[in-house]
Amino acid sequence: MKTEHIRNFSIIAHIDHGKSTLADRMLDITHTVSERDRKEQLLDDMELERERGITIKSSAVTMRYEFEGQEYMLNLIDTPGHVDFNYEVSRALAACEGALLVVDATQGVEAQTVANTYLAVESNTELIGVVNKVDLPAAQPDVVAEEIEHIIGVRKEECFYISAKSGKGVEELLRAIVLLLPPPENLNDEPTAALVFDSHCDAYRGVICYVRVVAGSLRKGQKIRLMRSGRSYVISELGKFTPQMTPIEKMGAGEVGYVIANIRNLSDVTIGDTITDEAEPAKKPLPGYNPPMQMVFSDFYPGNNTEYDELRSAFNKLALNDASFSFAPQNSPALGFGFRCGFLGLLHMEIIQERLERENQIDVVQTAPTVSYEVKTSDGQIERIDSPSEMPDRSAIEEIREPFVKLEIITHADSIGPIMKLAEDRRCNLLKTEYLSTIRVMLEYKAPLAEIVYDFFDLIKGASRGYATMDYEFLGFEPGNLVRIDILINSQPVDALALIVHRSKAELRGRKLIKKLRQVIPRHQFEIPLQVAIGGKIIARETIRAYRKNVTAKLYGGDVTRKMKVLKKQREGKKRMKNIGQVEVPQEAFMSILDTSD
Amino acid sequence: MIRAILIELKQKSSYRPFATAYLGGGSPAILPRSLLFELIDGISAEIPADAEFTIEVNPDQVKYELLKDLRSLGVNRLSIGAQSFIDDELKFLGRCYNAQTVEMAVNTARKAQFENISLDLIYAIPQSNSARWRENLRKAIALSPQHISAYSLCYEPGTPLYADLKKGNIRQAEEETDRQMYEITIDMLARAGFEQYEISNFAMSGFTCRHNLTYWLNEPYIGIGPAAHSCYRRVRSANVSDIRQYIEKIRHDKNACIEWSELTDEQFACETAVLNLRLSDGIDVKRFKALTGIDVSKAFGDVLKKYTSLGLIEEKQGRIALTGAAMPIADSILCDFSSFYTEPD
Numbered sequence: 001m002k003t004e005h006i007r008n009f010s011i012i013a014h015i016d017h018g019k020s021t022l023a024d025r026m027l028d029i030t031h032t033v034s035e036r037d038r039k040e041q042l043l044d045d046m047e048l049e050r051e052r053g054i055t056i057k058s059s060a061v062t063m064r065y066e067f068e069g070q071e072y073m074l075n076l077i078d079t080p081g082h083v084d085f086n087y088e089v090s091r092a093l094a095a096c097e098g099a100l101l102v103v104d105a106t107q108g109v110e111a112q113t114v115a116n117t118y119l120a121v122e123s124n125t126e127l128i129g130v131v132n133k134v135d136l137p138a139a140q141p142d143v144v145a146e147e148i149e150h151i152i153g154v155r156k157e158e159c160f161y162i163s164a165k166s167g168k169g170v171e172e173l174l175r176a177i178v179l180l181l182p183p184p185e186n187l188n189d190e191p192t193a194a195l196v197f198d199s200h201c202d203a204y205r206g207v208i209c210y211v212r213v214v215a216g217s218l219r220k221g222q223k224i225r226l227m228r229s230g231r232s233y234v235i236s237e238l239g240k241f242t243p244q245m246t247p248i249e250k251m252g253a254g255e256v257g258y259v260i261a262n263i264r265n266l267s268d269v270t271i272g273d274t275i276t277d278e279a280e281p282a283k284k285p286l287p288g289y290n291p292p293m294q295m296v297f298s299d300f301y302p303g304n305n306t307e308y309d310e311l312r313s314a315f316n317k318l319a320l321n322d323a324s325f326s327f328a329p330q331n332s333p334a335l336g337f338g339f340r341c342g343f344l345g346l347l348h349m350e351i352i353q354e355r356l357e358r359e360n361q362i363d364v365v366q367t368a369p370t371v372s373y374e375v376k377t378s379d380g381q382i383e384r385i386d387s388p389s390e391m392p393d394r395s396a397i398e399e400i401r402e403p404f405v406k407l408e409i410i411t412h413a414d415s416i417g418p419i420m421k422l423a424e425d426r427r428c429n430l431l432k433t434e435y436l437s438t439i440r441v442m443l444e445y446k447a448p449l450a451e452i453v454y455d456f457f458d459l460i461k462g463a464s465r466g467y468a469t470m471d472y473e474f475l476g477f478e479p480g481n482l483v484r485i486d487i488l489i490n491s492q493p494v495d496a497l498a499l500i501v502h503r504s505k506a507e508l509r510g511r512k513l514i515k516k517l518r519q520v521i522p523r524h525q526f527e528i529p530l531q532v533a534i535g536g537k538i539i540a541r542e543t544i545r546a547y548r549k550n551v552t553a554k555l556y557g558g559d560v561t562r563k564m565k566v567l568k569k570q571r572e573g574k575k576r577m578k579n580i581g582q583v584e585v586p587q588e589a590f591m592s593i594l595d596t597s598d
Numbered sequence: 599m600i601r602a603i604l605i606e607l608k609q610k611s612s613y614r615p616f617a618t619a620y621l622g623g624g625s626p627a628i629l630p631r632s633l634l635f636e637l638i639d640g641i642s643a644e645i646p647a648d649a650e651f652t653i654e655v656n657p658d659q660v661k662y663e664l665l666k667d668l669r670s671l672g673v674n675r676l677s678i679g680a681q682s683f684i685d686d687e688l689k690f691l692g693r694c695y696n697a698q699t700v701e702m703a704v705n706t707a708r709k710a711q712f713e714n715i716s717l718d719l720i721y722a723i724p725q726s727n728s729a730r731w732r733e734n735l736r737k738a739i740a741l742s743p744q745h746i747s748a749y750s751l752c753y754e755p756g757t758p759l760y761a762d763l764k765k766g767n768i769r770q771a772e773e774e775t776d777r778q779m780y781e782i783t784i785d786m787l788a789r790a791g792f793e794q795y796e797i798s799n800f801a802m803s804g805f806t807c808r809h810n811l812t813y814w815l816n817e818p819y820i821g822i823g824p825a826a827h828s829c830y831r832r833v834r835s836a837n838v839s840d841i842r843q844y845i846e847k848i849r850h851d852k853n854a855c856i857e858w859s860e861l862t863d864e865q866f867a868c869e870t871a872v873l874n875l876r877l878s879d880g881i882d883v884k885r886f887k888a889l890t891g892i893d894v895s896k897a898f899g900d901v902l903k904k905y906t907s908l909g910l911i912e913e914k915q916g917r918i919a920l921t922g923a924a925m926p927i928a929d930s931i932l933c934d935f936s937s938f939y940t941e942p943d
Binding site: 524558 | 749750751752773774776777780797798810812813814819821825826827828829834836859865868869872873876904905907908910924925926927928929930931932933934935936937
């Protein structure tokens with residue numbers, strides 16, 4: 001097919017704004033999927049994605065659409081909708097010339113949509129504004145179109161009003177894709193260069209690369225080379241997602257599809273790599289991507305009914321299809337052998353955690369998530385610290401740098417007060433306040449990631465009756481007045497409970513933490529001091545009182561069986577705990593770091 | 599029913615000779631005299647003449663004539679459920695007698711030639727305090743019993759007391775108060791010449807309750823009558839508790855046992871450890887090995903090490919015992935003996 005008859009586009013939308021429904025409707029109208037094969041929302045592959053109503057991994061589908069007697073090839077490249085997966089969004093966008101910005105007519109523009117739209121603008125993607133769900137009683141299409149115009153600059157008169165559910169306006173939208181979005185550049189005569197924008201691993205066929213041919217062509221049996229890794233392969237199959245995998249013989253410039261070339265491991269393919277022809281290679285690889293930045297880290301230890309090796313093989317399996325997830329062996333004096341895991345963000349962590357439990361029946365003890373820090377040591381070296389326990393000695397530290405993000409919050413005007421108060425409490429600096437309409441406001445902050453990564457979203461949701469949305473974008477590391485708090489249980493420092501916080505909050509956080517620990521650690525036969533230390537100096541103390549009386553008064557013949565059961569139960573409770581010195585500490589204690597409530 | 603009990607007694611006495619007898623279950627003295635005497639006669643016939651033979655009585659059941667007859671039939675130990683010497687405490691416990699009745703009962707018993715008398719006392723009653731408890735102990739000591747069992751009030755699910763507690767009608771004594779009273783008990787009774795030989799039991803020299811020691815040493819015992827429990831050849835069993843069914847079963851099968859379980863080596867060793875550790879003498883290491891076939895230091899090595907280092911368990915002269923500091927909080931320690939930590943070889 002001629003490149004001028006190809007359109008590559010993606011859909012940018014907030015969760016629940018109707019992205020998948022719109023995709024389904026397009027598949028219907030273009031007869032890509034027969035009624036019989038249809039499952040609701042075809043593009044969301046994984047069970048978990050369906051349940052959460054979000055798309056985690058991008059995927060691609062090819063549709064045939066006839067317009068004015070000419071057949072067009074429309075490639076829809078799906079994007080994830082959540083903040084944690086910005087990286088995957090930018091990958092998808094790099095394979096497109098255009099994007100549909102879909103906004104729910106009853107909800108308006110949300111923070112995540114704004115962030116993803118900016119990504120599209122940065123990558124020179126042509127945008128079409130779409131107001132969805134216009135037939136709902138609460139729809140305010142004109143107000144929403146104005147918001148789109150205000151934030152993104154797509155003129156309100158140029159927005160499309162549709163109902164993906166009923167199909168209203170979708171035909172017009174398909175026409176607009178053909179008319180308004182540019183075709184790919186015709187580079188068929190250049191040496192082959194195809195961008196790998198995603199990949200997944202199939203148990204039987206090995207790695208399946210999702211590619212966008214930028215220049216030249218790919219064909220079955222072709223000897224290819226991955227330009228960054230330098231490895232060579234032979235294409236055993238290539239094809240299109242329609243949406244099932246449909247083999248073809250050849251793919252020209254501008255086309256989107258998949259390549260199978262007997263690649264065994266996902267790690268052999270770097271996302272963003274360029275496929276070229278072995279004999280006639282391109283001069284230089286395509287721009288590619290910046291690697292994803294892992295910002296949240298947490299330790300996972302095998303729980304009661306799980307072995308270390310089981311946990312390792314489960315992580316291996318998960319890492320196979322998620323290049324953004326990493327894990328490395330970790331040994332904690334308090335918790336034993338486990339793994340330190342890196343995630344893009346908190347949602348990413350939750351998803352891995354759930355898949356671990358759901359797909360592998362694995363039981364884990366998890367430490368509180370922390371962000372990554374940079375430490376400049378006195379000899380001028382800069383180290384990345386993913387765990388407070390890795391922090392070098394205080395005397396060897398010149399400065400500690402923490403990650404900052406640009407935080408965007410969109411909310412109702414009447415909740416600005418409480419939200420600004422929350423942001424201020426979390427050391428956020430207001431950069432900009434922008435009224436999207438008379439009742440909707442966008443707040444832009446510079447915020448320390450550590451302060452917003454755990455519970456901040458829940459708090460602003462609470463402060464705005466569920467209305468506020470937020471998104472953030474990594475800015476960089478900046479020095480801060482940060483200190484490490486050590487927690488001592490029975491005079492022994494516990495690495496898994498250490499945390500790095502701003503000095504202004506250190507004492508308060510420490511005090512709250514040991515108060516919480518006092519509630520969750522059971523009493524023992526002896527008094528247990530809980531202490532907070534900063535730089536080796538104890539600044540606060542709580543005490544868990546010792547048992548004073550805990551004994552069955554009467555125990556004679558008839559009571560033995562029952563009493564043994566009671567004692568066993570008392571003992572079972574202890575089994576699920578971790579021994580730290582002489583103290584038995586329950587799993588809950590390690591998560592109390594997260595509890596910042598009063 | 600007495601007929602059925604006597605049949606069961608006859609049947610089970612063939613297992614092995616009885617060394618002690620204990621007629622309990624609250625208040626056997628409410629039985630009509632003739633039946634009571636027939637029962638006691640039957641028991642006496644199955645035990646050696648000098649064997650410890652205890653009967654439980656409530657203070658208000660104590661009559662000189664009755665005690666004299668019991669004594670002459672071979673009963674040589676009297677366990678009096680005194681509970682308290684303070685009237686409002688007795689009322690709280692649902693007892694229909696007063697402090698004076700208790701004192702009279704003990705004196706009557708002595709007159710009837712009982713030289714081995716035990717008193718049951720209860721502390722940590724909601725309205726009690728240290729002074730009242732001292733008063734109770736003083737009165738008990740003044741009566742010179744040979745044995746005292748002092749129990750902290752316990753709220754058993756299913757009892758009216760428990761229901762009142764849950765409803766908030768009564769307030770359980772503070773843990774610290776309970777502890778203080780326990781310490782007062784140990785201290786005052788020691789001064790009066792009583793030796794603490796079990797968590798809640800105190801005796802003058804030579805007057806430990808040999809019958810109850812059987813339980814704590816985890817030696818075999820046979821329970822006879824409805825709801826009675828037995829432990830014989832590592833099988834724990836229980837009789838049916840319904841009286842009609844009990845009689846029926848004995849009449850048909852000469853056996854009323856309705857549930858039993860054979861203990862595994864681990865269960866038996868754990869029970870033995872838990873029960874032995876309630877005794878001041880603790881576990882006799884050699885005896886433990888001979889009885890259970892298991893090496894106590896191997897089966898509980900880590901736990902013993904932990905609690906020895908905490909000063910809660912002491913090993914000396916072939917014995918492993920809870921220290922004085924451990925007694926008041928024994929359950930928090932004994933729970934670690936409820937199963938093996940590591941499989942012994």
